[in-house]
Amino acid sequence: MRTAHRVTDVVDAETPLLAAGVPLMERASFALALAVASDLRARRGRVVGARIGVLVGGGNNGGDALIAAAHLARRGAAVEIVGVGRAMHEAGAARARAAGARFLDADQDAGELAGRLAGCAALLDGITGIGASSGLRGRALEVVTALRGAMASRPRGERPWVVAVDVPSGVGVDDGALPEGVLPADRTVTMGTAKPALLLPPAEVAAGEVTTVALGLDLTGASHAVVRLEAGDLAEEWAVPGPADHKYTRGVLGIAAGSDTYPGAAVLATSAAVRAGAGMVRYAGPDAAAAQVLTRHPEVVRGLGEADQVGRVQAWLLGSGVGAGDTERLAWLERTLTHAVERGIPVVADAGALAVLPERLPATVLLTPHAGELAGLLAARDPRAGWDRARVEALPVRALRRAVDLTGATVLLKGATTLVAGPSGPVHSQAEATPWLGTAGAGDVLAGLAGMVLASRAGDLTGAGADPELTARLGAVAASVHGRAARRAAGVEGAAGVEASRTRRAPAGGSVGGPITALDVAEALPSVIRDLLDGTLGG
Ligand SMILES: NC(=O)C1=CN([C@@H]2O[C@H](COP(=O)(O)OP(=O)(O)OC[C@H]3O[C@@H](n4cnc5c(N)ncnc54)[C@H](OP(=O)(O)O)[C@@H]3O)[C@@H](O)[C@H]2O)[C@@H](O)CC1
Numbered sequence: 001m002r003t004a005h006r007v008t009d010v011v012d013a014e015t016p017l018l019a020a021g022v023p024l025m026e027r028a029s030f031a032l033a034l035a036v037a038s039d040l041r042a043r044r045g046r047v048v049g050a051r052i053g054v055l056v057g058g059g060n061n062g063g064d065a066l067i068a069a070a071h072l073a074r075r076g077a078a079v080e081i082v083g084v085g086r087a088m089h090e091a092g093a094a095r096a097r098a099a100g101a102r103f104l105d106a107d108q109d110a111g112e113l114a115g116r117l118a119g120c121a122a123l124l125d126g127i128t129g130i131g132a133s134s135g136l137r138g139r140a141l142e143v144v145t146a147l148r149g150a151m152a153s154r155p156r157g158e159r160p161w162v163v164a165v166d167v168p169s170g171v172g173v174d175d176g177a178l179p180e181g182v183l184p185a186d187r188t189v190t191m192g193t194a195k196p197a198l199l200l201p202p203a204e205v206a207a208g209e210v211t212t213v214a215l216g217l218d219l220t221g222a223s224h225a226v227v228r229l230e231a232g233d234l235a236e237e238w239a240v241p242g243p244a245d246h247k248y249t250r251g252v253l254g255i256a257a258g259s260d261t262y263p264g265a266a267v268l269a270t271s272a273a274v275r276a277g278a279g280m281v282r283y284a285g286p287d288a289a290a291a292q293v294l295t296r297h298p299e300v301v302r303g304l305g306e307a308d309q310v311g312r313v314q315a316w317l318l319g320s321g322v323g324a325g326d327t328e329r330l331a332w333l334e335r336t337l338t339h340a341v342e343r344g345i346p347v348v349a350d351a352g353a354l355a356v357l358p359e360r361l362p363a364t365v366l367l368t369p370h371a372g373e374l375a376g377l378l379a380a381r382d383p384r385a386g387w388d389r390a391r392v393e394a395l396p397v398r399a400l401r402r403a404v405d406l407t408g409a410t411v412l413l414k415g416a417t418t419l420v421a422g423p424s425g426p427v428h429s430q431a432e433a434t435p436w437l438g439t440a441g442a443g444d445v446l447a448g449l450a451g452m453v454l455a456s457r458a459g460d461l462t463g464a465g466a467d468p469e470l471t472a473r474l475g476a477v478a479a480s481v482h483g484r485a486a487r488r489a490a491g492v493e494g495a496a497g498v499e500a501s502r503t504r505r506a507p508a509g510g511s512v513g514g515p516i517t518a519l520d521v522a523e524a525l526p527s528v529i530r531d532l533l534d535g536t537l538g539g
């Protein structure tokens, strides 16, 4: 599990150590210099003679960069420092100067400065860290903007290796905002613990590879702001049947997905649920879609009539492939959702069901909007706040939290990185998806998979002493398994392939994979789940 902590928690943990004289900045800057030296050695064989540009702001983030610059200069690098703040960490600057680093004229033309920096082997971004709010301004913004331009005009292989100090300067450290004028890093060396922006869209793309420096901060009392589940965490949450289990104890999922207009959603959602190991699926939908479901999956049972006539289910998936004009179906979804909520049955509410939500919902209802649907939900409930799709994409965590506050439900926001949060607990951020997954029907597969995961853990979700944060965690499990199945179906291989498929950079080994259909993703589920439980799936 990867985790990140809020700025206030980091500051609270630092304060007693600093008061006790623990040399946190020494530790931070030494580890930073080591990381830069090791990257330089890997990329060009040596540190000696390498030209390293250092962008320095007025606070302690600049202090980290300056002391690291001193270490690198001592190791023979040609270090060039540019101050872009109103002040400069004095002790750090003195050490860098004493070690032989050069201070460039900070007032020279930004374009000329940028041209010089763009030719460096490495750049350190030490302008701002956790002490600044989102968005660079003034001279810092001017220099970084010119630098971005200068770097973009060079071939990729001739751009400097960028290392961000603690966070890429200017990101929204707690909310993951990515304003104009952030220098994208190849690596971020973060101090004490990862910061939320390093795991949250859209800022995470500017972080590159994240290295966490252990500073000895005591964060045991602080809650996680962001959690990213890894393979071992998924395996722990996955319900594995025991000898006494049968189809009813493994979880019966009711699926009300698909319509005469979108019958494929029924097939995709049921395929995902069946392939992911549902004890039983009851399909409650129109005859034509049901015929297609049964042709493909004869093990699916039909559920006819109202919710109380369908037969017992442990969880529902409602709404995938039901359009806004399908009034009769929407009315049925609304009645079924109310029925499920009254009985404490977990629900995945997708697509059409998002249009018929009651005012308040329990946390065991998992809403699965994409950015456009989330914008619609927020615009309806919070009309004066001006939510639209672009704002949701720019501030996804804020949008997600707002939707949770307004509904009481757990919300899963689908995207290249999927976010899940409930009324309590962290934001889960799962980034396993490959861009190949951006294909019609992928959301129906996720919905069916998420419904199956809730059904398989229904007892834990609703019983006495149930963990109120479990729905969000299981939503994150589904998102991660969905992304991993997509990678497998697409043939994305190795860490380089995964990285390349996310960033579209040329891979150094591995494979970026190729096109997939939504059904391919559902069909890859059994092998991915098997490997997950065998412990052979990395990441
Ligand atoms: N405490 C410690 O010992 C440890 C601290 N550590 C390190 O310290 C960092 C936190 O340092 P911090 O608290 O000094 O704040 P910091 O991130 O440098 O930002 C403040 C500066 O930013 C500037 N600035 C602000 N807004 C701006 C804007 N929009 N655009 C441009 N500039 C802007 C502002 O300048 P001013 O507004 O005054 O001109 C001010 O000078 C932390 O991230 C970690 O790296 C670690 O080494 C562990 C030990």
Ligand SMILES: [K+]
Pocket (backbone or CB within 6 Å): 061, 125, 126, 127, 128, 129, 164, 165, 166, 167, 168, 169
């Ligand atoms: K920084």
